[in-house]
Amino acid sequence: MGREIERKFLVLGDAWRAGASGTSYVQGYLSRDVARIVRVRQAGPSAYLTIKGSAQGASRPEFEYPIPLSDAQQLMNLCLRPLVEKMRYVIRYGNKRWEVDEFHGDNRGLILAEIELSREDEPIEIPLWVGQEVSGDPRYFNSYLSEHPYTQWHSK
Numbered sequence: 001m002g003r004e005i006e007r008k009f010l011v012l013g014d015a016w017r018a019g020a021s022g023t024s025y026v027q028g029y030l031s032r033d034v035a036r037i038v039r040v041r042q043a044g045p046s047a048y049l050t051i052k053g054s055a056q057g058a059s060r061p062e063f064e065y066p067i068p069l070s071d072a073q074q075l076m077n078l079c080l081r082p083l084v085e086k087m088r089y090v091i092r093y094g095n096k097r098w099e100v101d102e103f104h105g106d107n108r109g110l111i112l113a114e115i116e117l118s119r120e121d122e123p124i125e126i127p128l129w130v131g132q133e134v135s136g137d138p139r140y141f142n143s144y145l146s147e148h149p150y151t152q153w154h155s156k
């Protein structure tokens with residue numbers, strides 16, 4: 001079974017931008033049920049269908065399959081709104097690969113850093129631009145952001 005072990009953090013400042021280049025992502029959700037999230041993602045010229053199960057700590061079941069870009073574009077029309085738009089930057093720090101997501105559209109203003117691990121208790125070196133950990137806060141899941149956009153958090 002596929003398993004994702006991931007920690008998420010808020011990003012501080014702009015120091016992470018030095019030398020970073022990004023890829024445009026658009027993703028939509030066919031299901032946002034926490035027990036079975038089904039996502040369609042376009043990442044640059046590639047596309048994927050992803051199924052995720054319920055989170056248990058920092059890990060959860062994950063199955064991801066490449067699909068034709070034309071299929072992804074058609075599936076996006078079936079997705080719940082709004083779609084999640086972001087630029088993803090890959091940053092090497094120490095011996096780890098960090099991903100920084102700078103959100104656009106309805107989630108503009110939010111910047112998150114993620115790191116995937118091989119086990120939940122794996123030690124990591126935290127860059128200076130990494131702030132508060134939000135791994136256990138479901139508001140920072142992309143599926144939640146697609147239903148409750150970041151720009152609306154303070155307008156209620």
